Amino acid sequence: xxxxKNNSKFLGHDYTDKSTDSARLIQSVRKLFSSGGxxxxxxxxSLAGTxxxxxxxxxxxxxxxxxxxxxxxxxxxxxxWLAGKGGSDE
Numbered sequence: 001x002x003x004x005k006n007n008s009k010f011l012g013h014d015y016t017d018k019s020t021d022s023a024r025l026i027q028s029v030r031k032l033f034s035s036g037g038x039x040x041x042x043x044x045x046s047l048a049g050t051x052x053x054x055x056x057x058x059x060x061x062x063x064x065x066x067x068x069x070x071x072x073x074x075x076x077x078x079x080x081w082l083a084g085k086g087g088s089d090e
Contacts, residue, residue, distance in 0.1 A: 025049075029056045033068065038081040040073075 028048040032039060044053035057080055060066040067083035 025052070026056055026059060029053070029060065033060070033066070033080075033082040036082070038079050040077045040079055042077065044080070 025048055028050075029044060032044060032047060039047070041053040041057070044056070045051050048056075050056065057068055061068050068080055069083050070078045070080045072078050
């Protein structure tokens with residue numbers, strides 16, 4: 001009985017937190033891009049506390065219609081920014 005109770009708790013916890021965490025992470029990435037900064041996926045992962053920056057960028061681009069631009073740097077990383085918010089140094 002104890003195992004069944006623990007499994008139910010684990011499964012409920014797992015699914016609930018995934019949707020909550022996902023919404024929180026999307027919001028964090030929205031705020032980063034809204035600030036007008038330019039970020040690599042590695043920087044976004046670090047600042048937002050995730051390891052799915054490219055997936056979150058894809059969600060913002062395709063499901064929410066955000067105009068996030070990118071360019072590949074000489075070291076192979078991509079730099080991402082919100083179109084029209086890159087500052088005067090573009």
